[in-house]
Amino acid sequence: xxxxxxxxxxxxxxxxxxxxxxxxxxxxxxxxxxxxxxxxxxxxxxxxxxxxxxxxxxxxxxxxxxxxxxxxxxxxxxxxxxxxxxxxxxxxxxxxxxxxxxxxxxxxxxxxxxxxxxxxxxxxxxxxxxxxxxxxxxxxxxxxxxxxxxxxxxxxxxxxxxxxxxxxxxxxxxxxxxxxxxxxxxxxxxxxxxxxxxxxxxxxxxxxxxxxxxxxxxxxxxxxxxxxxxxxxxxxxxxxxxxxxxxxxxxxxxxxxxxxxxxxxxxxxxxxxxxxxxxxxxxxxxxxxxxxxxxxxxxxxxxxxxxxxxxxxxxxxxxxxxxxxxxxxxxxxxxxxxxxxxxxxxxxxxxxxxxxxxxxxxxxxxxxxxxxxxxxxxxxxxxxxxxxxxxxxxxxxxxxxxx
Amino acid sequence: xxxxxxxxxxxxxxxxxxxxxxxxxxxxxxxxxxxxxxxxxxxxxxxxxxxxxxxxxxxxxxxxxxxxxxxxxxxxxxxxxxxxxxxxxxxxxxxxxxxxxxxxxxxxxxxxxxxxxxxxxxxxxxxxxxxxxxxxxxxxxxxxxxxxxxxxxxxxxxxxxxxxxxxxxxxxxxxxxxxxxxxxxxxxxxxxxxxxxxxxxxxxxxxxxxxxxxxxxxxxxxxxxxxxxxxxxxxxxxxxxxxxxxxxxxxxxxxxxxxxxxxxxxxxxxxxxxxxxxxxxxxxxxxxxxxxxxxxxxxxxxxxxxxxxx
Numbered sequence: 001x002x003x004x005x006x007x008x009x010x011x012x013x014x015x016x017x018x019x020x021x022x023x024x025x026x027x028x029x030x031x032x033x034x035x036x037x038x039x040x041x042x043x044x045x046x047x048x049x050x051x052x053x054x055x056x057x058x059x060x061x062x063x064x065x066x067x068x069x070x071x072x073x074x075x076x077x078x079x080x081x082x083x084x085x086x087x088x089x090x091x092x093x094x095x096x097x098x099x100x101x102x103x104x105x106x107x108x109x110x111x112x113x114x115x116x117x118x119x120x121x122x123x124x125x126x127x128x129x130x131x132x133x134x135x136x137x138x139x140x141x142x143x144x145x146x147x148x149x150x151x152x153x154x155x156x157x158x159x160x161x162x163x164x165x166x167x168x169x170x171x172x173x174x175x176x177x178x179x180x181x182x183x184x185x186x187x188x189x190x191x192x193x194x195x196x197x198x199x200x201x202x203x204x205x206x207x208x209x210x211x212x213x214x215x216x217x218x219x220x221x222x223x224x225x226x227x228x229x230x231x232x233x234x235x236x237x238x239x240x241x242x243x244x245x246x247x248x249x250x251x252x253x254x255x256x257x258x259x260x261x262x263x264x265x266x267x268x269x270x271x272x273x274x275x276x277x278x279x280x281x282x283x284x285x286x287x288x289x290x291x292x293x294x295x296x297x298x299x300x301x302x303x304x305x306x307x308x309x310x311x312x313x314x315x316x317x318x319x320x321x322x323x324x325x326x327x328x329x330x331x332x333x334x335x336x337x338x339x340x341x342x343x344x345x346x347x348x349x350x351x352x353x354x355x356x357x358x359x360x361x362x363x364x365x366x367x368x369x370x371x372x373x374x375x376x377x378x379x380x381x382x383x384x385x386x387x388x389x390x391x392x393x394x395x396x397x398x399x400x401x402x403x
Numbered sequence: 404x405x406x407x408x409x410x411x412x413x414x415x416x417x418x419x420x421x422x423x424x425x426x427x428x429x430x431x432x433x434x435x436x437x438x439x440x441x442x443x444x445x446x447x448x449x450x451x452x453x454x455x456x457x458x459x460x461x462x463x464x465x466x467x468x469x470x471x472x473x474x475x476x477x478x479x480x481x482x483x484x485x486x487x488x489x490x491x492x493x494x495x496x497x498x499x500x501x502x503x504x505x506x507x508x509x510x511x512x513x514x515x516x517x518x519x520x521x522x523x524x525x526x527x528x529x530x531x532x533x534x535x536x537x538x539x540x541x542x543x544x545x546x547x548x549x550x551x552x553x554x555x556x557x558x559x560x561x562x563x564x565x566x567x568x569x570x571x572x573x574x575x576x577x578x579x580x581x582x583x584x585x586x587x588x589x590x591x592x593x594x595x596x597x598x599x600x601x602x603x604x605x606x607x608x609x610x611x612x613x614x615x616x617x618x619x620x621x622x623x624x625x626x627x628x629x630x631x632x633x634x635x636x637x638x639x640x641x642x643x644x645x646x647x648x649x650x651x652x653x654x655x656x657x658x659x660x661x662x663x664x665x666x667x668x669x670x671x672x673x674x675x676x677x678x679x680x681x682x683x684x685x686x687x688x689x690x691x692x693x694x695x696x697x698x699x700x701x702x703x704x705x706x707x708x709x710x711x712x713x
Contacts, residue, residue, distance in 0.1 A: 305488030307453060308561075309502050309551065310478030323492050 041128030091143035110176035151391035197354035208283030275352030290332020294325030410459035434606030481552030645710030
């Protein structure tokens with residue numbers, strides 16, 4: 001009897017957007033955090049200038065009354081919806097709504113709290129806004145994960161949100177926010193540093209893949225070579241990044257001075273060269289380990305069959321072993337790309353450029369918003385790279401195996 | 404067709420195959436049977452050079468296999484293994500067509516050959532062509548594995564425990580398929596198994612291996628009749644010899660004129676099955692028919708006589 005009921009209920013329960021009885025545990029946590037963040041923590045901080053102490057303002061003092069109402073209504077609808085057991089689409093709408101209204105609120109508060117003509121005042125999000133924003137973003141991610149969209153849709157969603165955020169930032173709506181004031185005074189160098197940052201991360205990963213994948217393929221079948229390769233790379237991985245920079249200054253400086261043409265390529269003790277070498281070195285082990293693991297996972301009967309049907313060693317590698325190891329290798333590359341986008345911040349320390357420039361300037365000037373100007377784009381880049389490569393890995397698996 | 408002359412193989416100090424000489428006639432099935440570790444798989448793999456002999460020579464059609472580059476040699480020899488070894492990232496059609504593609508056949512010819520083979524193994528090409536191995540049952544994977552081995556119509560087929568992973572009913576059908584296809588193409592087959600019943604049923608000749616040595620090579624009936632050693636006797640299972648002999652023979656030669664009661668058994672039934680039917684239905688004689696025509700009868704006494712030792 002119970003089974004019959006369950007079967008009968010299924011079509012209705014599966015319909016997206018339908019509300020079933022009961023509470024959603026994860027959604028309840030999200031809703032509680034959103035409520036707490038807005039009701040007990042300050043939404044914004046207003047400071048008379050960049051480095052002065054600020055005044056923390058609760059949502060109702062940071063926004064004009066009409067906007068407070070709008071924020072209250074949207075979050076008051078979204079949070080209870082997240083608590084209920086709703087379909088994933090409705091969940092995405094609720095979380096997305098909360099995210100959008102928080103972004104709007106930040107802009108409204110910045111306009112509201114900035115006196116006309118004031119160019120020194122700084123308005124920035126405070127703990128309540130950040131907690132609410134992070135929670136809403138997690139809830140949105142959770143809703144999207146429950147929808148389990150295919151890789152094509154995930155790439156489209158990523159591209160769509162990148163374009164939308166770009167347009168929104170250009171619209172000038174948030175220009176009174178402190179982080180965009182920091183941007184305004186550095187808009188000439190910002191684009192260049194983003195490109196340097198992305199270039200450092202991508203080129204170091206590409207170089208590491210170009211070295212580590214062939215090296216692993218060659219070394220894997222030979223036990224001694226395989227052990228040597230992995231232990232050397234393991235050793236490299238244990239060197240702290242600051243120490244590695246220190247160790248690179250002397251040899252790279254020497255190369256820059258003595259090898260003809262090296263200095264023209266930008267090779268010197270400090271600058272982009274040591275940053276690139278460090279990022280490259282840190283990327284080697286994950287790529288090599290993933291390649292070795294991926295090739296090890298090729299079943300022995302499959303390898304035997306490949307040889308048995310008359311494939312040469314090269315054909316076996318290219319047609320059987322590498323295609324089967326590809327998801328593992330791509331997963332390794334995804335890990336190092338995300339890792340290196342984050343790690344490339346340290347290039348700012350040795351004059352290598354990148355978004356780390358803003359982070360370390362901000363730290364030395366005690367200007368938190370400048371740190372954020374370097375940190376937030378780094379986080380966004382790393383997240384986008386993770387989503388993009390995950391989707392690519394799924395695409396490579398083909399539709400039948402994904403199920 | 405296949406000649407092995409004093410072939411040995413050692414891995415380090417361990418001799419896995421020890422001075423084996425064997426000959427497989429063209430179009431015949433040789434089954435190689437032995438316990439695990441007897442060297443039977445290594446012996447098989449030396450024929451297509453997946454393992455190189457430490458000593459001795461392997462000749463195919465009179466030609467030393469070492470005179471051909473290994474990958475070219477293997478493209479001309481079908482190879483099917485236990486657990487099928489299908490390429491998991493390739494579709495059924497790509498798996499079956501792998502050797503023709505290596506041989507450089509054009510696409511249309513490969514597609515036609517793939518469809519023909521799938522049909523031969525009773526798999527609807529339209530339904531199975533684009534599936535991945537993971538979406539097939541064990542029996543289907545096994546058939547695809549054999550179809551792949553036969554794709555380029557090799558004169559020789561090497562099989563290593565090809566039916567090991569199948570349940571008894573599907574295994575029986577797979578064996579019948581193999582015999583039908585072997586008759587159709589006249590393929591010379593060397594099949595390795597640890598199952599003596601399988602070796603006796605499929606082989607024209609049976610080679611018994613023990614600890615790397617060839618203990619006996621004989622026809623199934625001769626093997627049952629005169630096991631060369633206690634080991635062969637033990638592999639045969641001792642007590643069942645009479646029945647093993649009976650399952651090798653069919654009733655056709657025992658038919659005598661006369662009538663018998665009850666449902667007829669078809670010609671081609673094994674003596675063992677006929678005797679079982681005679682005992683079960685309490686009939687001293689059974690009518691034998693071919694295509695619905697009664698040929699005569701076979702008596703229980705005649706059936707029983709087939710179980711007698713030489």
